[in-house]
Amino acid sequence: MMIPILTDYYQAGYLPKPRYGTLPSFVPNANLAVRRQLIEEIGPYDEACRAGEDADLCLRAARGGWDIFYERRAVVRHEPRHSLPALVRQWWWYGSAGGRVFKKGMRRRCEIYLSLDARPRIHRYVRLLSADFCPLQVLLFLSPFLLFHLGMFLAAALLALGHPWAALTLPSAMAPVALILHRRSSLRALGLRDLFLYGTLTWVLNWACILGSLAGGIRRRMLFVFPGQ
Amino acid sequence: MVRARDVLIGVAIRLAFPPFTWLFRALDALAIRCSVRSVRTAPGVVAIYLTGSMARHESIPGLSDIDFKIFVRGPRNRSAPDEIRRRFARLRRFFPMLGPPDEKGVHFIEDSAADLERYPLVRHLFDPRFYQHRLLWGEPVLDRLLPPRPEGDNLRQTLLWKLKDWVEKASVLAEHPLLAPPQRRYLLYKAVADAGLVLLMAGDNERQTEGRAAVLRELAPRLDSCARKTIGKLLAEQAIRFQRALAGPGEIWQLFLRLVGEALAVLGFAPGSGSAPPATGRMAEVDVPAWLREALPSDASVAALSWRRVPLSPLDCAFFGRRLLLVSLPRPLSLAGQVRLRTAARPHAEETPVMIREPGWLRSAWCELLDHWLSPEVGDDLTALLAKGGMPPESLARRLGAKLAAWQAQLDEILASQDLARMERPRYLRFFFAAMACLALRGSLDSGDFCFPSNAHEVADVLRRETPLAPSFIVLLEDEWRRVEEEGLPFREALFHKTRLLLQSWAGLSRRGEPLDRLAQLNDIPDLARMTVSVVVVTRNRCRQLTRCLDSLTRQERHPDELLVVDNGSSDDTAGTVGRLRAPFPVRLVPEPVVGVAVARNRGLREARGEVVAFIDDDAVAEPGWLAAMEEAFLGDERIGIVGGSILNLDTGATDPVSRFFELAERLPA
Helix, strand or coil: CCCCCCCCCCCCEECCCCCCCCCCCCCCCCEEEEEHHHHHHHCCCCCCCCCCHHHHHHHHHHHCCCEEEEEEEEEEEECCCCCHHHHHHHHHHHHHHHHHHHHHHCCCCEEEEECCCCCCCCCCCEEEEEECCCCCEEEEEECHHHHHHHHHHHHHHHHHCCCHHHHHHHHHHHHHHHHHHHHHCHHHHCCHHHHHHHHHHHHHHHHHHHHHHHHHHHHCCEEEECCCC | CHHHHHHHHHHHHHCCCCCHHHHHHHHHHHHHHHHHHHHCCCCCEEEEEEECHHHHCCCCCCCCCCEEEEEECCCCCCCHHHHHHHHHHHHHCCCHHHCCHHHCEEEEHHHHHHHHHHCHHHHHHCCCCCCCEEEEEECCCHHHHCCCCCCCCCHHHHHHHHHHHHHHHHHHHCCCCCCCHHHHHHHHHHHHHHHHHHHHHHHHHCCCHHHHHHHHHHHCHHHCCCCCCCHHHHHHHHHHHHHHHCCCHHHHHHHHHHHHHHHHHHCCCCCCCCCCCCCCCCCCCCCCCHHHHHHCCCCCEEEEEECCCCCCCHHHCCCCCCEEEEEECCCCCCHHHHHHHHHHHHHHCCCCCEEEECCCHHHHHHHHHHHHHCCCCHHHHHHHHHHHCCCCHHHHHHHHHHHHHHHHHHHHHHHHCCCHHHCCHHHHHHHHHHHHHHHHHHHHHHHCCCCCCCCHHHHHHHHHHHCCCCHHHHHHHHHHHHHHHHCCCCHHHHHHHHHHHHHHHHCCECCCCCECCCHHHHHHCCCCCCCCEEEEEEECCCHHHHHHHHHHHHCCCCCCCEEEEEECCCCCCHHHHHHHCCCCCCEEEEECCCCCHHHHHHHHHHHCCCCEEEEEECCEEECCCHHHHHHHHHHHCCCEEEEEEEEEECCCCCCCHHHHHHHHHHHCCC
16 A cells, blocks of 8 residues: 655646546645635635645645646655654544545535555545435545455455355455555565565554544544545 | 438427427436536536526427536636536437537636626627526526626627627538538527517617518518517527428528528618618539638538628628638648648638638637637737736836847757757746747837737747747647647637736736736846745744754755744744744744644745745755745746645654655655
């Protein structure tokens, strides 16, 4: 999986335009410059956002017809978090506070997005379902990470219900996909130790983000799942 | 295929009785519902209106075309029409009655307002007397777009405009190969009905209604019972009549021409010839001049049309008032084809004017508005616009001269480094537009007349003549233009928009054309290619990291014009850190007691004075080229509102697993 905050994850140049069924891309706050006219037109940052105000601003700008440009040569070096708890807390925070931004952008009561892009392109989700008839406000972002865990959970449930052979089919179907994904991703360049370190930390951070988003969603009376990356 | 469609439409017309009428209506309603569902999510869409007879719940099964007017926010949202067209094209597979996607009216709210201001005649597009509107989705914008005019609008002019519109449309659709015959007849009927409508309204307003009605009766037996009815009912009545009679197109055409002639006479544009129909008609055999035959694609059809003069607006000067050749094209021409056609037609414009209509002819009115914008008469407006900015023309000319020289130097440098292929796109688009506007403006200021070049080749000619550019650069520009064209951005629109924005920004005006307060500051800056950039750092209790960050800012290649440190309720020595900073630019400490990233950033935005506000985190370090790269990106394109940059890992020398993790994350290729 990927850490979007510290790598440059876009092609240099114009960020993709918001298209039908996808969420607009954004550039993070830590290295961002705005034109004053843009602020005069679409208003300043949303002060009620506790996190993700950069995504909110970019979303509004893109919907207002402005272009967002990613300039690779404008480099800022950012100091990483020092300890694991701080990092986990940061990702929990992203998850729990990010709900507001997405909730503002929602147009229907239930929206489900899917991202099967194995490359690190954050916030390029394809709309899978959007409907107005839903008892609860639902906003789900499905990622390979989430789908994998969902499959594993299903397998465990089948096992518990007494269908061991049926339970085996799911992991065995998923194993080649996981292998192919791994072969195709840049992770194969890592050694075993680094892969273990990277995988474990990513796993922890993704779960921090998922749980954080669930908690944030409950606070806003919606079902919100954001799987990090 | 076309035969099958004709047959189907013919059948549909004859099935106009229940339960088929119900079925057709239900299908139409479904098509409308689906269109709204699909289109309303397009970026920037504010309102969707249903227009035409459908808006009044009057439809002829199988024939009524479903017309939409879609209002889009944002003068820069130029991708919206394409997106909407794409969606309509997708929908049309299931609902053929939606018609060609090109004909859906997409209007930019801001631009519409400005255009309505300038060209009151366009009001008829939004006028409920001519087009019924029904709001399907969104907020009602029509009332805002069409404020009531105190003295009543110029009905005569508006009617004429409408008439002219119909003359163009009707002349095209009499020949249009893509329309099935019943459709063509239906549209012709609409033209007739509208011409009759114009006649009635004009008569109502200006002369005695009774006399006109008598002429009408005499002219067209078909319309006699309608003459006394209310104007709104005319269309529906005629629809039913037409549907029953299914008159031949030739007949309708003649009727239409006579009605138009009559209407023109009523409106006072042909004094003394009130009852005589214009001497005109389509000619089956037209002798196409050899030069035109060579330039035309083989499948274009040519018709001749004679018309009397309608001195309505500058738009008319080329076509109306004489015999002209109408070329209708079954498909859009390529850029090269257009250029060939135009260059071929130019020397003969005096004796044989040619009117070219492409499939998207419904939008021709807008194109011609743009034509008008780009015509020589606009020079005055532009001078007025520049004068509004308060800059004396001499200083502007001097500045433009200096700017041009600077650009030439930059270009020379680029050309010398042989790095053209890798030159980024926004940068040379910027050169292109800027150089063009510069040349145009300089020319206008020197000689007093303003003239934009009207196509890429002319631009290249001007560049070749005026600047010592290498030919390869010009080839590149032409290439670039072609790409712009292929992306669907109409040439004139892009040209118009970009140059206007550039000129405005140079004259110290905002995008909306209002004078900016900072004009005074702007005048002090010697080079206008430079923007004022403020850097805002938001900090809270990170004294050590802040020192590092501020140091990196003082080491920038391009110094910020001001630096704001927003102190978001720190309890440590932040104030002292900022106070100790020695920098060659003004540094300010702004305390913001309310804790919150967004609050602090907004405070920074409020306090900052620059045209661009760059943010950097307090625990980050900027590379020396950071600000220069940011500024360059903004200068490259006026439409860029936000620029982001790379965020890399700061090497602190730590070896713990978390640091190792970040190192790995950075090392993995994206």
